[in-house]
Amino acid sequence: xxxxxxxxxxxxxxxxxxxxxxSARSVxxxxxxxxxxxxxxxxxxxxxxxAITGPSGSGKSTLxxxxxxxxxxxxxxxxxxxxxxxxxxxxxxxxxxRTEFGVLFQFxxxxxxxxxxxxxxxxxxxxxxxxxxxxxxxxxWLDRFGVADLALSxxxxxxxxxxQRVAAARAMVTEPAVLFADEPTxxxxxxxxxxxxxxxxxxxxxxxxxxxxxxHDAKVAAYGDREIIVCDGMLESSRS
Amino acid sequence: MTAALSTGHAPAARAAAGSGGPSSVELLRLAAxxxxxxxxxxxxxxxxxxxxxxxxxAGAAVAFISxxxxxxxxxxxxxxxxxxxxxxxxxxxxxxxLVFVGLCTRVGAPxxxxxxxxxxxxxxxxxxxxxxxxxETGLAAFIGSxxxxxxxxxxxxxxxxxxxxxxxxxxSDGARSxxxxxxxxxxxDASIPVLAVLALxxxxxxxxxxxxxxxxxxxxxxxxxxxxxxxxxxxxKTSALxxxxxxxxxxxxxxxxxxxxxxxxxxxxxxFVLFVxxxxxxxxxxxxxxxxxxxxxxxxxxxxDLLIAARRMIAAPYAASRATASVLLAxxxxxxxxxxxxxxxxxxxxxxxxxxxxxxxxDMVLIVAIVLSAAxxxxxxxxxxxxxxxxxxxxxxxxTPRPVLARAIMMETLVPLVPSVLxxxxxxxxxxxxxxGSSVERNVFIETDGAQQFAVVGVPVPWExxxxxxxxxxxISIAITAVSLVLLGRSTRVAEMRAAV
Amino acid sequence: xxxxxxxxxxxxxxKREHDEVFAGAKPLAFxxxxxxxxxxxxxxxxxxxxxxxxxxxDRTVFALTADGRLELDRWLGDVEPPAPHVNxxxxxxxxxxxxxxxxxxxTRYLSEQRAAHLDRMRHYTKRKTDPAATLxxxxxxxxxxxxxxxxxxxxxxxxxxxxxxxxxxIDSVSxxxxxxxxxxxxxxxxx
Numbered sequence: 017x018x019x020x021x022x023x024x025x026x027x028x029x030x031x032x033x034x035x036x037x038x039s040a041r042s043v044x045x046x047x048x049x050x051x052x053x054x055x056x057x058x059x060x061x062x063x064x065x066x067a068i069t070g071p072s073g074s075g076k077s078t079l080x081x082x083x084x085x086x087x088x089x090x091x092x093x094x095x096x097x098x099x100x101x102x103x104x105x106x107x108x109x110x111x112x113x114r115t116e117f118g119v120l121f122q123f124x125x126x127x128x129x130x131x132x133x134x135x136x137x138x139x140x141x142x143x144x145x146x147x148x149x150x151x152x153x154x155x156x157w158l159d160r161f162g163v164a165d166l167a168l169s170x171x172x173x174x175x176x177x178x179x180q181r182v183a184a185a186r187a188m189v190t191e192p193a194v195l196f197a198d199e200p201t202x203x204x205x206x207x208x209x210x211x212x213x214x215x216x217x218x219x220x221x222x223x224x225x226x227x228x229x230x231x232h233d234a235k236v237a238a239y240g241d242r243e244i245i246v247c248d249g250m251l252e253s254s255r256s
Numbered sequence: 257m258t259a260a261l262s263t264g265h266a267p268a269a270r271a272a273a274g275s276g277g278p279s280s281v282e283l284l285r286l287a288a289x290x291x292x293x294x295x296x297x298x299x300x301x302x303x304x305x306x307x308x309x310x311x312x313x314a315g316a317a318v319a320f321i322s323x324x325x326x327x328x329x330x331x332x333x334x335x336x337x338x339x340x341x342x343x344x345x346x347x348x349x350x351x352x353x354l355v356f357v358g359l360c361t362r363v364g365a366p367x368x369x370x371x372x373x374x375x376x377x378x379x380x381x382x383x384x385x386x387x388x389x390x391x392e393t394g395l396a397a398f399i400g401s402x403x404x405x406x407x408x409x410x411x412x413x414x415x416x417x418x419x420x421x422x423x424x425x426x427x428s429d430g431a432r433s434x435x436x437x438x439x440x441x442x443x444x445d446a447s448i449p450v451l452a453v454l455a456l457x458x459x460x461x462x463x464x465x466x467x468x469x470x471x472x473x474x475x476x477x478x479x480x481x482x483x484x485x486x487x488x489x490x491x492x493k494t495s496a497l498x499x500x501x502x503x504x505x506x507x508x509x510x511x512x513x514x515x516x517x518x519x520x521x522x523x524x525x526x527x528f529v530l531f532v533x534x535x536x537x538x539x540x541x542x543x544x545x546x547x548x549x550x551x552x553x554x555x556x557x558x559x560x561d562l563l564i565a566a567r568r569m570i571a572a573p574y575a576a577s578r579a580t581a582s583v584l585l586a587x588x589x590x591x592x593x594x595x596x597x598x599x600x601x602x603x604x605x606x607x608x609x610x611x612x613x614x615x616x617x618x619d620m621v622l623i624v625a626i627v628l629s630a631a632x633x634x635x636x637x638x639x640x641x642x643x644x645x646x647x648x649x650x651x652x653x654x655x656t657p658r659p660v661l662a663r664a665i666m667m668e669t670l671v672p673l674v675p676s677v678l679x680x681x682x683x684x685x686x687x688x689x690x691x692x693g694s695s696v697e698r699n700v701f702i703e704t705d706g707a708q709q710f711a712v713v714g715v716p717v718p719w720e721x722x723x724x725x726x727x728x729x730x731x732i733s734i735a736i737t738a739v740s741l742v743l744l745g746r747s748t749r750v751a752e753m754r755a756a757v
Numbered sequence: 758x759x760x761x762x763x764x765x766x767x768x769x770x771x772k773r774e775h776d777e778v779f780a781g782a783k784p785l786a787f788x789x790x791x792x793x794x795x796x797x798x799x800x801x802x803x804x805x806x807x808x809x810x811x812x813x814x815d816r817t818v819f820a821l822t823a824d825g826r827l828e829l830d831r832w833l834g835d836v837e838p839p840a841p842h843v844n845x846x847x848x849x850x851x852x853x854x855x856x857x858x859x860x861x862x863x864t865r866y867l868s869e870q871r872a873a874h875l876d877r878m879r880h881y882t883k884r885k886t887d888p889a890a891t892l893x894x895x896x897x898x899x900x901x902x903x904x905x906x907x908x909x910x911x912x913x914x915x916x917x918x919x920x921x922x923x924x925x926x927i928d929s930v931s932x933x934x935x936x937x938x939x940x941x942x943x944x945x946x947x948x
Binding site (some may be wrong): 053071107121125127128129131134138141142145146147148150244 | 426556557558560563564567568571572610647651652656657660
Binding site for chain 3 (some may be wrong): 071081210214217233235237238239240241243252
């Protein structure tokens with residue numbers, strides 16, 4: 017592996033490197049009695065778009081949840097930016113999710129009662145920003161995903177693709193270091209899915225955000241720079 | 257899922273779908289089908305109906321005490337003027353029982369609703385599924401009511417006894433004389449007209465059916481599953497009209513009833529109807545308040561908990577009133593009780609502890625009612641949280657801290673609650689004052705010559721007790737909501753969010 | 758003929774147009790173009806419209822006739838029979854690898870094949886998401902992507918079948934013989 021000494025420069029200008037912004041070491045996780053991850057080690061490089069693929073039930077979603085600090089692994093550790101986040105408390109990991117990570121799920125992530133712009137602004141409001149500033153930033157991000165005209169609509173009034181783009185804007189609004197996307201196009205038709213992936217990749221590259229995409233669809237994985245394959249809770253070899 | 261739609265149901269449902277509509281018999285059979293929790297619900301509904309019937313019949317017995325009956329030991333039964341108090345007490349007692357009935361119909365309801373969804377899948381229409389639910393409740397309530405009637409009359413014969421005791425009669429000059437003789441302790445000799453008994457049974461059965469039908473109205477049972485239709489717009493003017501109409505109507509009726517003597521039953525019925533009107537107005541009004549507050553707050557607030565609460569109040573205004581309905585009912589009746597109490601205590605001797613004791617008993621009944629209402633509210637709030645678990649899990653996954661979510665849920669229930677409680681208390685108080693008068697006669701000892709004289713004394717408004725009532729119910733509601741938030745932790749495990757592993 | 762339907766062209770432009778629209782296919786040879794045009798002219802599907810004599814050879818502009826238009830419409834209305842024969846070299850190689858090689862060898866081949874496929878898919882994905890891509894380029898990229906994906910799915914399916922077969926064999930054998938080594942179900946991670 018190439019060792020680059022990371023310089024504290026602005027993320028966007030650094031571009032892609034082989035510096036690991038997020039890494040997992042021998043991560044093990046089980047749901048009740050069912051083992052999902054049996055010792056996975058991998059790295060996410062700064063600025064890259066990484067696809068994690070594998071058959072259904074292989075544990076790739078679980079891996080993402082551990083990487084994002086949503087789940088704490090039973091064994092092994094997850095390191096972000098030098099911190100061992102797997103050992104931190106739920107409150108600290110929750111704060112991480114609000115500020116450094118963005119998460120995009122397949123569905124069910126927007127609050128149906130809030131308008132689109134309020135949904136996108138929510139992470140900023142939670143961080144304590146004033147409403148006007150938060151709404152301005154949110155509208156800007158909605159615009160970057162091409163859904164600014166939906167600002168005052170509510171999620172039940174939108175199509176699947178539009179909803180996912182709003183959710184992507186919400187994930188990016190805090191300018192996260194890492195964006196996690198779990199089957200982001202799973203519920204969408206091919207054309208909407210392509211729109212979401214293209215915009216997500218473009219916006220992430222512009223912002224210097226590293227991306228982890230979980231998918232079982234090779235056509236979606238092809239948007240990434242590199243692929244790792246998870247099978248039955250363990251890693252298969254991969255190459256870019 | 258297919259296991260539940262056993263061979264018993266499918267042919268009936270298919271026959272129903274094919275022949276242009278099932279007969280009532282088939283619907284009844286479908287209603288009677290079901291598992292263990294369904295049988296539990298039916299038995300509980302029947303038991304609660306029986307209890308309600310017994311209580312109401314006891315009240316009716318007091319109402320129908322006529323000239324030839326008696327004499328009775330307890331003054332409260334003997335004196336015609338005191339009897340309305342007993343009847344009202346009986347009616348009050350019904351409230352916790354009715355609340356209990358409502359709670360019973362909720363037992364195992366989600367599973368029952370899913371069963372109804374399967375009937376929809378097999379071709380039943382929405383009207384038919386509502387009818388199935390109505391038949392189930394109606395049948396249970398009817399059987400329970402009939403059983404209660406039987407129990408009452410059997411008990412009446414068994415408990416009928418006379419024993420030596422004292423009773424007081426009021427003489428024409430206003431003095432009271434105490435006589436010794438055989439007295440009854442219970443009005444077991446009063447004959448209740450058969451019509452009244454039948455009317456009571458019908459009232460309880462019909463009331464239960466009405467309750468379950470109304471409860472199902474908002475729940476959409478489609479072949480795809482069970483969802484709640486929360487987009488009904490709250491009617492501001494209609495609800496205000498209903499509430500004011502009910503309250504003012506009760507006041508007018510009360511004032512009229514003071515002058516007209518002896519028309520107890522029609523007055524009681526009229527009061528009941530107006531009471532229902534006021535309650536319905538209060539509940540829909542509470543939803544209107546939710547919606548209005550939500551609309552004002554949502555475009556302006558920056559605090560995430562307020563924002564989530566405000567938007568939720570706009571989207572589901574009836575959620576809060578559904579949860580707090582029984583509490584509001586208890587407050588309204590409790591305020592009325594306090595009004596009556598103030599009236600009776602103002603007119604009593606300082607040495608006579610009889611009324612104070614009776615009302616202490618009533619206070620206890622009220623506490624039981626409030627506790628039951630709180631239990632009802634807990635069940636409803638818990639159900640509501642479980643229904644929303646997807647959205648709540650999404651909020652958590654996006655980093656919303658649990659305290660923020662908890663505050664949002666708290667606010668969304670309590671913002672419409674406070675004005676509603678105050679309105680309920682006011683309404684109950686005013687109605688009681690109208691029925692029983694704001695001034696009362698009282699035996700006053702005149703210091704100089706030790707003689708007794710009747711003087712007119714004003715009845716004070718029991719502010720402290722009302723304040724305690726309202727404050728306590730609000731505090732209990734806060735506590736209950738906090739308890740239901742415990743479910744928040746369980747429901748929002750992020751694993752719930754993922755459809756695919 | 759389809760190309761001529763969009764406008765009258767002469768031979769050179771026709772070849773250029775073809776290569777642009779069908780960017781993924783083999784480029785047309787000029788001789789092929791003229792021979793085809795002659796054949797079409799005999800069948801009265803195309804006719805020469807004008808002859809421009811610029812320096813160099815004949816620059817005849819051809820146009821589609823009404824007959825030709827009818828023939829084109831008829832051809833568009835016919836369904837293309839799905840290819841019944843699979844002569845794809847990939848399929849051949851993969852089949853042999855799976856049936857002949859041992860488990861490790863087969864899995865290694867499949868792994869490397871997948872990496873190559875995905876690499877190609879990345880290339881096409883970049884092509885189609887380029888803002889400057891024309892519609893024909895996007896269509897061609899989509900076609901390539903979908904077929905490459907189909908190959909991958911077939912490879913996965915084939916490996917699963919072989920694995921299941923092996924497991925069944927081992928199960929039936931393990932009751933008789935002592936196991937020399939525990940049956941591994943999945944691959945060791947490589948880096």
